[in-house]
Amino acid sequence: MRSLIARGLATVATATLAAATVLVPAAQAAAAPYEVLVFSKTAGFRHDSIPTGIQAIRDLGAANGFTVTATEDANAFSAANLATYEAVIFLSTTGDVLNATQQTAFQNYVNGGGGYLGVHAAADTEYDWAYYGQLVGAWFSGHPAIQQATVKTEDNTHPATSHLGATWSRSDEWYNYRTNPRSTARVLQSLDESTYSGGTMNGDHPITWCHPQGSGRSFYTGLGHTIQSYAEPAFRSLLLGGIRYAAGQVAADCSPRTGGGSTTVEGEAYTSNFGVQPAGHGTASGGRTVGYIDNGDWAGYASVNASGAKTFSARVSSAGAGGTIRVRAGSQTGTVLGTVTVPNTGSWDTFRTVSTNLTATGSGPIFLTFSGGSGSLFDVDTFTITR
Structure with missing residues (x-):
């Protein structure tokens, strides 16, 4: 009843x-x-x-x-x-x-x-x-x-x-x-x-x-x-x-359009890195993040091009110091396209989304560089580049 x-x-x-x-x-x-x-x-x-x-x-x-x-x-x-x-x-x-x-x-x-x-x-x-x-x-x-x-x-x-x-x-x-x-x-x-x-x-x-x-x-x-x-x-x-x-009374194609100008990437799918490692999280997309991030570490993504990038967002968690992500073009020391702050989210399994506009321009692969205090800073689950 x-x-x-x-x-x-x-x-x-x-x-x-x-x-x-x-x-x-x-x-x-x-x-x-x-x-x-x-x-x-x-x-x-x-x-x-x-x-x-x-x-x-x-x-x-x-x-x-x-x-x-x-x-x-x-x-x-x-x-x-x-x-x-x-x-x-x-x-x-x-x-x-x-x-x-x-x-x-x-x-x-x-x-x-x-x-x-x-x-x-x-x-x-x-x-x-x-x-x-x-x-x-x-x-x-x-x-x-x-x-x-x-x-x-x-x-x-x-x-x-x-x-x-x-x-x-x-x-x-x-x-x-x-x-x-x-x-x-x-x-x-x-x-x-x-x-x-x-x-x-x-x-x-x-x-x-x-x-x-x-x-x-x-x-x-x-x-x-x-x-x-x-x-x-x-x-x-x-x-x-x-x-x-x-309510399921009518059908409609609500899948994202391909080639819609955005690229979403699993954080652990880096192709080059310094210091970071994949970390398991049950609440993360795919069950893993890029983790063990300390001050000065970085991750590169050869499959993601910086050309035309306009916004950056990342799903992050932190029970540590938090810190900063710098989005760079071409290399870990390349042009900084934008910067976003990652707060302490309360636990390593509590994810929030942070975002920023990318005000500079560049080309080549996307690199994320990480900075902050001592110890583990934060984890990155996924990130999205919008063009």
């Missing part, structure tokens, strides 16, 4: 929405009914658009064959309860909203074939849970003031974006992200940073994307800060397409 966790929380104050109800074609709408869970717990900033967003999703469900349970009770994240839903929507969640047991249940749910959809501040959530970082695709970094910008459609074959033209001018709160998800996700929409002030992603600014996750599916959009967003027919259609994809 279904566990009706916090059913009472499903009733929220709603705003009257002027937009017409979004409908899918009759053949699609005739599909078997399904259920989605909307989760909107906040442990940080709370968006005043949350009640309106919940009602918008309810309206979409009523018109398109799915039912909605809304809750802020994290106890809903049990294996038995999650099994009743085809998708879970994180609607502008913030901060640390799930405990370790609930995290495990949700991870198993998605990897086992469930769906995740993140809206806006879902990227400002669970910074200390590495799996969630992979699931959402990129964590929030900051944002400028609400303003109008041009959104570019990069993929109009997905049901979430098939109704959109090549560009879409609208107002919202435009998030910058700590990393660029292009190498791990199919980017559906991006921002034209020349059309607004405050973009920090060096001209390559994904804002909506999707990707497979285990046997499940992930969809995220950075749109949806404002109450007005949920009255926009085009945004409601975007949400509907994302929900139907996450």
